[in-house]
Amino acid sequence: MAEPRIGAIEAGGTKMVVAVGRTPEEIRDAERFITPTTDPTDTMRRVLDWLREQHDDDPLQAIGVASFGPVDFVRRGIAHSTPKLLWRGVSWADAIGAAFGDIPLGFDTDTGAAALAEQRWGAGRDQDVVVYVTIGTGIGGGLVVDGRIVHGLLHPEFGHMVVRHRPEDDFPGTCPSHGDCLEGLASGESVKRRWHRTGGPQLPPDHPAWDLESHYLVDAVVNIVTITAAHVVILGGGVMSVPGLLERVRSGVRDHLNGYLDVPALTTDIDHYIVSPQLGSAAGAVGAFALGRDALA
Ligand SMILES: [Zn+2]
Numbered sequence: 001m002a003e004p005r006i007g008a009i010e011a012g013g014t015k016m017v018v019a020v021g022r023t024p025e026e027i028r029d030a031e032r033f034i035t036p037t038t039d040p041t042d043t044m045r046r047v048l049d050w051l052r053e054q055h056d057d058d059p060l061q062a063i064g065v066a067s068f069g070p071v072d073f074v075r076r077g078i079a080h081s082t083p084k085l086l087w088r089g090v091s092w093a094d095a096i097g098a099a100f101g102d103i104p105l106g107f108d109t110d111t112g113a114a115a116l117a118e119q120r121w122g123a124g125r126d127q128d129v130v131v132y133v134t135i136g137t138g139i140g141g142g143l144v145v146d147g148r149i150v151h152g153l154l155h156p157e158f159g160h161m162v163v164r165h166r167p168e169d170d171f172p173g174t175c176p177s178h179g180d181c182l183e184g185l186a187s188g189e190s191v192k193r194r195w196h197r198t199g200g201p202q203l204p205p206d207h208p209a210w211d212l213e214s215h216y217l218v219d220a221v222v223n224i225v226t227i228t229a230a231h232v233v234i235l236g237g238g239v240m241s242v243p244g245l246l247e248r249v250r251s252g253v254r255d256h257l258n259g260y261l262d263v264p265a266l267t268t269d270i271d272h273y274i275v276s277p278q279l280g281s282a283a284g285a286v287g288a289f290a291l292g293r294d295a296l297a
Contacts, residue, residue: 004061006292007051010284011092012110013037013068013084016047019285020054024121027289028282037068040090048099055100064106064292065092066113066284069140073151076107083176106291111158112149113287114277115142118234120290122278127231131224132277133158135217136237139183143228159183163219169194169212186216188239205243214245218252221274225253225266236277250274 003022010017018033019026033050037043054060070079077091078084096105108116115124115132124130124144133141141158143150150156160181165173171194173184184190192198195209203209221233240246250270257266265273279286 004293004296005058006289007054007060007063008285008288008292009047009051009063009065009092010110010113010288011037011047011065011067012284016043017285018047018050019289020051020060021289024117024286024289027286028279032285039086044090044092044095048095052099060100060103062104062106062292062296063096063100064113064288064290064295065096066108066110066288066291067092069109069111069155070157071107071109071155073107073155076105104292104295106288106293106295108149108287108291109140109142109155110284110287111140112142112144112151112155113291114236114279114283115144115234115287116149116290117279117283117287118277119144119147121286122283123234123275124232129228129230130232130234131158131228131230132234132236132283133220133224134237135186135188135235135239137188139187139237143230158220158224159187161220161223163216163223166212166215182216182220186213186220186239188237191239202242205245210242210245210248213239213242214248214252217245217249218256221249221253222256225257225261231265233274234277235274236280236283240276246274246276 005022008019008027014037016035019030021027021030035046070081072079075091076093078087080088082088118124118132119130128146130144139159143156163182165180173180174190174193175181175184191209254270
């Protein structure tokens with residue numbers, strides 16, 4: 001029997017990426033529809049019109065949405081606390097229901113979905129407890145345990161954990177809610193503002209910015225390891241493409257833990273423990289596909 005055909009919506013804060021397929025490879029390689037995230041009515045119409053055309057050609061059996069957050073799991077949409085004012089309270093479930101009737105719908109955060117994709121088909125394959133964190137303009141992440149994205153009261157917010165503000169760093173941090181949380185100190189946006197960059201070429205790899213960055217990321221990964229006992233920690237996002245940064249984080253985490261968690265993954269084998277993602281920019285869409293497929297089960 002053919003695999004079900006799934007519509008995958010990666011609903012990012014700046015753009016929407018939409019794809020259809022029966023396998024993660026198809027989602028990754030097939031033609032995608034990409035449209036900017038503007039006001040919700042127009043954006044959802046463009047996304048759902050494209051998906052509807054695909055559906056009319058060859059019916060979809062389910063849809064998955066991997067959404068920017070914070071999200072509201074009850075209404076399956078955007079939470080009222082989002083800084084994107086027009087998107088407050090907007091429900092994907094309502095919009096998809098209006099366009100597709102009662103088609104099965106999977107819904108989660110974009111970073112949770114990316115974590116799920118990496119756990120199924122990427123750098124966290126065959127591992128039970130997987131953490132994925134993306135360090136880009138902002139910082140977000142997902143925790144997957146036994147094949148499911150963990151939610152509780154809300155969803156984990158890796159970007160807003162507390163890290164030790166270094167004494168040599170007088171930058172107050174960029175987070176509008178917390179100032180010097182992890183995202184406030186270590187996101188791409190905070191690096192730019194601390195060092196007064198307005199775009200243009202990236203800071204060189206030997207710039208002190210990256211030494212500071214590695215300190216904050218070491219604190220973050222130590223927190224993750226000690227709280228979740230993850231089998232693997234995947235660090236992605238644009239900031240992690242800085243040469244040498246991943247290596248500095250690995251050695252910093254190993255040094256900080258100091259053998260206390262005495263397993264090879266955290267000592268001699270840390271290069272296979274703190275790793276880069278394997279699905280790259282496709283993780284969100286592939287994650288949305290996974291959510292759609294799970295909604296059928
Ligand atoms: Zn914060």
